[in-house]
Amino acid sequence: MEESGTAALIRNEPGNQKYEYYYPADDAETVLLIDKWDSQQALDLHHASEMMGTIAALREKYALTMTAERYVTDEGGFSQNDLKYIRK
Numbered sequence: 796m797e798e799s800g801t802a803a804l805i806r807n808e809p810g811n812q813k814y815e816y817y818y819p820a821d822d823a824e825t826v827l828l829i830d831k832w833d834s835q836q837a838l839d840l841h842h843a844s845e846m847m848g849t850i851a852a853l854r855e856k857y858a859l860t861m862t863a864e865r866y867v868t869d870e871g872g873f874s875q876n877d878l879k880y881i882r883k
Contacts, residue, residue, distance in 0.1 A: 810838070811832060
């Protein structure tokens with residue numbers, strides 16, 4: 796994704812806020828992708844784009860499997876109890 800320039804193209808799509816890969820120190824076979832979009836509509840447009848064909852081809856080429864989890868920002872903020880563990 797990085798070498799082909801695909802990740803850079805995704806980062807430049809309208810509504811994309813973040814598209815980053817992370818690698819666990821103890822598992823060379825796992826990659827964590829964090830992508831963040833302005834809205835569900837922006838993500839839906841990304842999923843409907845020609846870019847998804849490129850991504851699907853790369854997944855097929857390298858026989859990649861995946862799981863997905865969705866995390867939503869807590870608009871209410873952190874509780875006072877949680878804040879005592881967060882160092883800024």
